[in-house]
Amino acid sequence: MSGSNMKDVMNRFRDVVDTPYEKLKLWKEANGKKVVGCSPMQFPEELVHAAGMLPVVLQETDEAITTGFSYIYPFYCGITRNIIDIAVKGQLSFFDGLVYADICIQNRNAACTLKQVMPASYVEYVQLPTSLTRAGVMDDTIRELERIKAKLEQLAGRKIDDTSLKQSILVFNRNRLRLRQLHELRRANPGLLSYRDLQVIVKSSMLMPKEEHTELLEGLVTQLEKMKPSSLEGKRLFLSGHLCQSLKPDILDLIEGVGGIIVDDDLYTGYRYYAVDVAVDGSPIQALAKRYLEKSLPVPTRSYLPARWEKYLVERAKDSRAQGVVVLVAKYCEPHLFSYPFVKEALEIAGVPHIMLETEHEVVSLEGVRTRLQAFVEMLN
Amino acid sequence: METQVKVPNRLNSVSLIGQMMAASFADIKRQAAEGKKVVWANGLPAFLLAKGAHMPVLHAEGLIAGLAARGQEKPLQDAAEAFGLLPDACSYARSFIGLARIAKGDFHLDSSVNQDVYSMPKPDLYINVPGGGCGTGRLWGDSVAAICDIPAFHLEPRFNWDESDLEYNIADFIRQEQELIALMERVTGQPYDWNHLKEVLEEVKKATTLRQEIMKLCQHVPAPASFFDMAASIGLVCHLVGMPGTGDLLQKMKGEVEQRIAQGIGSVPVERYRLYWDGILTWPRLGVLARKFAALDACLVVGPYTHLLFLPRADMIDPERPLESIAYNLCDTCSNYDYTYRAKAVADFCQEYSIDGLIMSETQTCRGINSQSFAIMDGVARRLGLPAITIGGDSCDPRFYSDAQVDTRLQALLETIEARRKVRQL
Numbered sequence: 001m002s003g004s005n006m007k008d009v010m011n012r013f014r015d016v017v018d019t020p021y022e023k024l025k026l027w028k029e030a031n032g033k034k035v036v037g038c039s040p041m042q043f044p045e046e047l048v049h050a051a052g053m054l055p056v057v058l059q060e061t062d063e064a065i066t067t068g069f070s071y072i073y074p075f076y077c078g079i080t081r082n083i084i085d086i087a088v089k090g091q092l093s094f095f096d097g098l099v100y101a102d103i104c105i106q107n108r109n110a111a112c113t114l115k116q117v118m119p120a121s122y123v124e125y126v127q128l129p130t131s132l133t134r135a136g137v138m139d140d141t142i143r144e145l146e147r148i149k150a151k152l153e154q155l156a157g158r159k160i161d162d163t164s165l166k167q168s169i170l171v172f173n174r175n176r177l178r179l180r181q182l183h184e185l186r187r188a189n190p191g192l193l194s195y196r197d198l199q200v201i202v203k204s205s206m207l208m209p210k211e212e213h214t215e216l217l218e219g220l221v222t223q224l225e226k227m228k229p230s231s232l233e234g235k236r237l238f239l240s241g242h243l244c245q246s247l248k249p250d251i252l253d254l255i256e257g258v259g260g261i262i263v264d265d266d267l268y269t270g271y272r273y274y275a276v277d278v279a280v281d282g283s284p285i286q287a288l289a290k291r292y293l294e295k296s297l298p299v300p301t302r303s304y305l306p307a308r309w310e311k312y313l314v315e316r317a318k319d320s321r322a323q324g325v326v327v328l329v330a331k332y333c334e335p336h337l338f339s340y341p342f343v344k345e346a347l348e349i350a351g352v353p354h355i356m357l358e359t360e361h362e363v364v365s366l367e368g369v370r371t372r373l374q375a376f377v378e379m380l381n
Numbered sequence: 382m383e384t385q386v387k388v389p390n391r392l393n394s395v396s397l398i399g400q401m402m403a404a405s406f407a408d409i410k411r412q413a414a415e416g417k418k419v420v421w422a423n424g425l426p427a428f429l430l431a432k433g434a435h436m437p438v439l440h441a442e443g444l445i446a447g448l449a450a451r452g453q454e455k456p457l458q459d460a461a462e463a464f465g466l467l468p469d470a471c472s473y474a475r476s477f478i479g480l481a482r483i484a485k486g487d488f489h490l491d492s493s494v495n496q497d498v499y500s501m502p503k504p505d506l507y508i509n510v511p512g513g514g515c516g517t518g519r520l521w522g523d524s525v526a527a528i529c530d531i532p533a534f535h536l537e538p539r540f541n542w543d544e545s546d547l548e549y550n551i552a553d554f555i556r557q558e559q560e561l562i563a564l565m566e567r568v569t570g571q572p573y574d575w576n577h578l579k580e581v582l583e584e585v586k587k588a589t590t591l592r593q594e595i596m597k598l599c600q601h602v603p604a605p606a607s608f609f610d611m612a613a614s615i616g617l618v619c620h621l622v623g624m625p626g627t628g629d630l631l632q633k634m635k636g637e638v639e640q641r642i643a644q645g646i647g648s649v650p651v652e653r654y655r656l657y658w659d660g661i662l663t664w665p666r667l668g669v670l671a672r673k674f675a676a677l678d679a680c681l682v683v684g685p686y687t688h689l690l691f692l693p694r695a696d697m698i699d700p701e702r703p704l705e706s707i708a709y710n711l712c713d714t715c716s717n718y719d720y721t722y723r724a725k726a727v728a729d730f731c732q733e734y735s736i737d738g739l740i741m742s743e744t745q746t747c748r749g750i751n752s753q754s755f756a757i758m759d760g761v762a763r764r765l766g767l768p769a770i771t772i773g774g775d776s777c778d779p780r781f782y783s784d785a786q787v788d789t790r791l792q793a794l795l796e797t798i799e800a801r802r803k804v805r806q807l
């Protein structure tokens with residue numbers, strides 16, 4: 001893949017990310033396949049794929065919230081308000097189904113409100129166990145996955161057998177593997193690719209057919225492996241937070257603009273999305289359950305006191321030799337609000353400096369944020 | 382001409398509830414000093430299972446609402462904010478997490494503050510029973526558990542996305558109850574006392590039945606008791622759930638209500654408007670709000686918070702089947718269904734209680750209780766054509782409340798009600 005090809009690939013990814021729902025609508029018309037929107041974080045997209053439909057992760061758009069205010073209070077998190085707003089405006093009506101998972105009360109309310117504002121649409125709600133120390137969680141997870149599998153079969157009009165589900169798991173694992181390779185390449189040499197571009201690549205993976213995305217990504221990774229990275233001067237930063245919604249690029253520009261180099265992250269539209277694979281031996285439903293229960297990274301939307309997020313974050317930040325951590329809290333995100341004091345305490349005890357920034361759906365003046373970031377980056381050793 | 386000052390007619394028995402609550406907090410301290418293991422809990426009264434383990438329970442909302450109503454919530458919220466908890470997080474939770482930090486010795490109150498009010502025995506176990514399936518209870522419970530280094534159990538009813546889910550969800554809840562009981566046996570080192578649980582359930586049955594009867598009596602015009610009285614009575618079926626004497630107090634309350642009906646006395650001096658309230662009361666402005674409504678000849682009569690949330694299915698309580706009884710009261714209730722069910726329940730309410738208008742209180746830091754407000758407004762408006770307003774507020778953080786905004790919107794609601802009446806008379 002030549003330099004210009006790399007540019008083409010990035011442009012293709014960017015094109016998808018910039019106007020996701022328009023592009024998906026066109027894709028659906030061209031391919032005649034059903035498209036299912038999955039709420040971020042915990043829904044196993046592989047199940048939708050195995051039913052012959054295209055799973056995509058619902059994304060927040062930049063659109064100002066207007067009509068949606070008649071359906072949802074302003075003190076809900078940005079992605080929830082935005083999705084309801086664009087649903088009311090009819091922008092999600094082309095989806096053949098929407099599947100929501102129990103990650104927090106705001107997500108639950110979004111699912112209920114979607115049912116209300118899109119009465120003709122298929123909206124499903126998945127309740128995987130959230131208290132992971134409870135007895136019988138494996139059985140409960142399998143039962144719930146089987147239940148939603150049956151619902152998806154009805155929607156797709158075809159059965160999901162073990163062979164097709166395993167096949168889908170392989171497709172997703174391959175994409176995750178390439179994303180991890182890319183992540184590691186960049187972690188070793190951040191000059192290879194801007195973090196902003198990495199975000200575009202991850203988000204596009206959530207919005208495109210995985211097969212097509214992997215093919216483009218493989219070419220990109222091969223090319224990057226051969227490239228000599230441009231050297232970067234700056235302070236090494238770890239980006240943490242944003243549990244389920246993607247970042248606005250302007251915050252990334254700010255971080256880089258004040259001399260920060262993002263070397264690693266635990267964002268949902270980042271490492272969290274591709275950190276772990278699903279096993280391909282044995283029962284595929286059980287493998288999906290295992291990934292959910294035993295392998296996925298600690299996150300405060302699930303209760304598991306023995307493996308709290310803050311401990312994991314300190315280890316990851318140290319591992320990546322970050323000089324500081326930027327904690328990004330999506331405004332009104334309660335799972336994050338309640339974990340932040342513990343994250344703060346753990347980082348302080350570990351001697352890792354951090355800065356906490358709240359992000360908003362609405363456009364806010366970034367001047368204050370720039371000043372705080374600048375001061376933070378300057379004081380890092 | 383002398384203008385009459387219209388003040389709310391509070392039920393006399395309501396002040397006894399406050400006394401009983403205060404005595405219970407003192408009792409928790411006494412029991413802890415005697416070496417009893419203590420439970421801290423939040424949410425709905427399924428934590429009454431701890432009674433069978435002879436563990437005293439400090440119920441978060443029971444304590445915090447009372448403190449907030451007396452304007453004593455701020456030191457707790459300061460303790461939480463000093464820890465890094467931002468004001469957008471549930472203010473009940475913030476206050477309780479502040480209390481945990483104080484109990485643990487991680488935060489020291491200013492010497493000018495009455496220390497006794499905030500000094501509660503450290504918990505040995507946390508039980509979270511979320512209202513309306515709010516996942517924030519889980520975050521809150523885990524925070525207290527992490528601060529105090531204790532186990533947390535989340536007794537969470539699964540949401541009835543489809544009505545067909547109910548049977549499974551009840552069975553699932555019963556399994557959770559059994560698991561909690563086993564955990565409590567480990568914490569106390571004692572076998573669970575099923576006989577005592579049965580006795581507790583007998584008192585619960587008596588209290589919840591009486592409470593339902595009192596609420597029904599409020600269908601009478603003028604309403605003999607208000608939403609404010611019924612909100613105070615939540616303590617009897619929540620923090621004080623199953624305590625000896627709760628049934629008797631409700632019996633007294635019922636007697637008072639019946640007497641008022643016989644004498645034609647209402648809960649406000651003049652009842653011109655009967656209103657529905659959705660959401661939690663702004664506890665720190667409780668008195669202000671009660672006086673405001675009375676002065677406007679408006680009575681807050683009914684709301685899901687008082688009428689549908691706390692053990693609303695007295696008919697399903699059978700002391701011989703305690704786990705099922707509790708499971709039904711958690712799983713098969715209005716707040717555990719989606720908007721269609723809720724809107725219908727509210728519309729039925731509005732008819733039964735002759736409601737003129739709806740007030741949807743935006744409990745600003747609670748995304749659980751007011752989640753479907755717009756759907757309810759829409760559903761009720763469609764069915765009955767009742768006018769509705771939203772007003773700002775919060776459960777325990779008065780910073781989200783604005784008197785001026787409430788006055789303006791309330792005025793608009795009452796004017797709309799008047800206009801509708803005129804149209805109907807034509």
Ligand code: SF4
Pocket residue numbers: 077078079080103104105106107243244245301330332333334335336
């Ligand atoms: S996890 Fe946070 S950002 Fe995501 S839906 Fe829930 S509250 Fe919103």
Ligand code: SF4
Pocket residue numbers: 471472473474512513515516517518521746747748749750776
């Ligand atoms: S947000 Fe509301 S429903 Fe949820 S725990 Fe807090 S007060 Fe309860």
